[in-house]
Amino acid sequence: MGVTSDARVVWQFLNGIAAIYKPAGYSLHRTRNTILTHLCRDLNALEGRPQREYVRIEGETDKPMTVQVVPNLADHLLLTGPHYQQKDFKLSWVNYLGYDTSGVVIIGINEGARTVMRMRESNPTRFYKVKGVFGQATDNYFTSGKIVEKATYKSIKRATVDAICASMQASHQRKMFELCGVDMQSQAAYELAIQGPIRPANNKIPMIYAIKCVAFNMPEFTLEIACINEYEMYLKTLVHQLGIQLHSVATCTQIQCFRYGLFTTELALLKKHWDVQSILDNMEQTQAILDNNKYLVEQDSPTLIEQQI
Template sequence: MRSAKAGLQGLFAVYKPPGVYWKQVRDAVETNLLKDLNKFRRPAPRKHIYFLPSTVEGADGKELTITATEQSSLVDHPLVSGPLFTHWKMGVGHRLDKKSSGVFVLAAGKGTKKLVDCHSAHFTRTYTVRGLFGKATDDFSDTGKLIEKTTFEHITREQLERVLSVIQGSNHKALLQLSAPLYFLPRRHYCPPQEHKDREESQPLSYLKSPAKKWTVAQSMGSDHEQPVWRGVLIGIICMAFVLWCMFRSPTELDQKLEELLMGKELEDFPPKQEKP
């Protein structure tokens, strides 16, 4: 029984049928595991020694003595203690909708600690969507109340792919817009000033015990003076790119004119004039 309990640790996948809530699948798996664990042979009940009074025939008649007897403890009896396993730690990797079906990841025992790593890994998920053209229901499902019906012979595969691409693009755009303020934009936190106790005028001011010891130059300049690191790196990259562009760009007419002016001035100065003695 202990080996079976130790083996139920880890992640596993089950199939979730449509029309069933994910919690019902989890509870059904847990119930079946508990039933199988309780079917194992139970350990032998503990024995207790009791000292019970009894009478024996003696020379003077009946005498009272104490006899040691061994009896099984009723605490370990199945009718008293009930099943050994009544709860098992189960975790859910992802929650599927009631009308969806497919792979359902579960974790048992110590395997629940791996669900965080599994969620952070961002494994690829593939979904298959099924629909019916020409009908509309109140809850957008095949079992809902029919509220509209029309023809669908004019729908082509090209039109459907165009609509799906527009939906996918809008979802990607919304994802980037929502995630940008959380991860890419700098944040500034306001720290309220700390309240200090008023000192008595008769006591001298100690520098080592005062807040001035921990005051820095950056705090004197203000929070706006502190520039983020990425801004300096960005300016350096732009300057380096400008220098490389100046070095490797193709020459223009302005460059040729400047070169002719500079070369002409150098030729006039060379050779140097010699002074007469």
């Protein structure tokens, strides 16, 4: 969108979806309030509608009277307050990221809230980078918790970690076919698999399509996970379970959602760019991506998921 100084014109264009980058240690509700505060600030700094006027007739009724058009003081900014306030906006999100998770969040503003609902129903694949550390366990499975257990980790090898990850992935693949009621070795399973990622009917069941260790520098490690229906504690628990299966303990130290469906961190706006002009430009980019992909068509076939992970 081109630069304009008229707040009314800008308001009309604030209808669509945008991709933002939520930092860790920042709740999504606080993120929403921050974005709305910045939008209100920027809109109110632009030229708003002019103060309305009214016709005032003065003088005695038995003599010629004066007619004047004067500003309506009841419409003065000091009385009405800012023209744009947070309650004037509709803002909702597609994917929910927990307090300790950073990454891509897709938001819908005003009319974009309808698109948000359709995107939730499409339930696209999410990609995460999850970091952990071996040798310690906390009461909340995250590095911010109190250490409740320590264990040795020198015997853990990269090959063993890869084997456990492969086992987890295979277990979830079997579970997907079991939920569909088909034998994994049957022709029906093959025909089901080539249609794309299998999604459980219940959107509350977490499902992992791929999990791989991409960095291993003892005692620290990094996993890349492609999944749906996940939530923050579930990802933390995966790290905890990995430590147990390796006859040690592990704690999650960082969670980042680096891709949500068609949208990656390269498109997401950092906190310093949560302003009107940046969000309007981002809306144009996200709409172009949706248009080029036939509006929310899921691209993530099993092959593409493996390529991403």
